[in-house]
Amino acid sequence: MEIRQLTMEDFENRAALSQFAFQMTWTEEQTAARKSGFKPEQDWGAFDEKGELMSALLLLPLEAWVQGRKLAMGGVAGVATWPEARRQGCVSRLLSHALKTMREQGQSVSMLHPFSFPFYRKFGYELTIERKKYTLDAKHLPPRGEAPGRVVRMTAPDIGVLDGIYSAYASRYNGNLVRTPKWWETRILTQEGSNLAVYYNESDVPEGYFYYKAKERILTVHEMAALTETARRALWSYAANHDSMVDEVALLAPMDDQLPLMLSDPRFKQEIVPYFMSRIVDAEAFAKLYAWEKGAGGESVLLQLEDRHAPWNDGTFRLSWSEEGEGALERLDSGSGRESGRGGEAIVCDIQTLAAMLLGGRKPTWLASVGRLAGSAESLRLLERRIPERTSFLMDFF
Template structure:
């Protein structure tokens, strides 16, 4: 079996595999349009000795907000295998190769939407993103309130204006994408719907909503607000559709306060497990992460297990400066060799790479993970690690 990047002359076979695996059908025009945008340098395949494509996966070069910092992220997508090649280790080899590739390319973290959570969990990904879905009958929509500023419909807003609002909004969360102009054009503007932008009294945009109305249902595609005035004004705008809709649906962050703010909170709320994340390169990631400030020189010892990425597997010292800079250093003996782990076992926190992602990318507290047996360690060390991890809600509005 050969693992290699795809080439343009692999395009037809890749499209045939994707259409079969994901039960899609593209017209000839759609296939030609996709060909013009195809990036074989991001696509990897497993081939048999006759050069036949068996399995493929896409690594999308993206950036994500983590603790108010942008980080390079590899988005795994389009994982597909022909039926006669399944259960032969194709995807395992591709995912291992993907980890090596992302590490080499400086993508210290990865995210994906799983067809099966257990499947990707065994390869080191962990569920980190949950979202709320609201279904709100017209009679329970937020009250219409008149405040400062205005909401105006626009045919197609300026990308730069939207991106400034979105970036301010998205940076409040961990896991949101840092969208570029290509993402806006191909993933957001490509959808049909109506745009409305909120401007404050000074004419500065502070929020927007992108939505569609069909069959008496209003569906919000995209929403961002950077002030309470913007939030209230956008909900008032949505409520003004009351004569033409029976209900509105919206995806929101897990900590969204809307039900508490409603006069009658008995709306339908669904908690939906969404994306999984993985730490690709623990040493690089720790150095990029914005840790909470504390006492200079504080540290914990971590025993990390990672069967798929041996560079993450082992005994490490996680140390911090006073202002929150972190460093992960592999623990060795005086000769640079492996140490006797029994000598530090009593003070070390033991975790797998999935639990590390849950703590640093998924908002799960070390104390909670310890209580449920996902990590081990003494109470003092666990409490220190918990103090050094800033609290921030995890959210992802996009899909890939």
């Protein structure tokens, strides 16, 4: 088996594999568009001894917001395998190669949307992003009210204005993408028949936007971002002005959203939807980039990590912090002391659990209570104090 980047000559085979795996049929126009946008350097394939493509994945060079900082992130997408090549280790080899590639490219974290959570957990990914899904009757909309400032329909999208609001909003969460103008053009502002409205405060500063579609008496909110409570109220008042033309409203929200508490009647359909998984690619690099909580200088814990697919993460480390919250992960050995640490002060966990703590908002003490990690109570409490509380959210899909 050979693992290599695709070339333009591989496009037809890659296109056939993708259409088969994801049960799609592209039109001639769609095929031409995908070919013109094909970036073979981002596609990796597993080939048999005859040079036939067996499996492939897309590795996207992206950035994500983590604790208010922009981190280089490897987005894994388009993973596909022909039926006759399944259960031969193709995806395992591709993912292992992708991890090495991401590390070389300085991408300390990776994210993906799984077809199967158990499958990707085997490769070190963990659920870190869930979303709330609301479906409510129009009668449940917040009541219309007066708010300072104004809401203006944006007939021609101004990406500069939208991204200014988005970036300020997205950076409040772990996991949201850092969007480029091209991403806005090709990934976001592509919903036919949709509308944009922007809230400007009394000083004419944009503080929120509402991206939506009203069709067949359903108001579908693609995105809503509000930087202030006033902006939130103004945008919901704008939404309520559609009450004569819609019967139902559908939207996705972060897990810390408190819309039900804001409504007079919170009895509407609310679901929690598991969404994206994340993985720490390079633990030592990630610890340096992560914005830890401030505290006493010189604090540290021992950390014994298990990572079967990224050996550079597997072993015993000392995780230490400065007073200002800068972290460092220093390797102490290659893992030979793993067993001796189980009864001592070291925190023992796998790479998935580390992602659950640092990217998914799960507390170390709770993870210990359910058997996901082990360690002394003192070490767990110290680690917990040093991890800032921040909700995970992702407004995009890839």
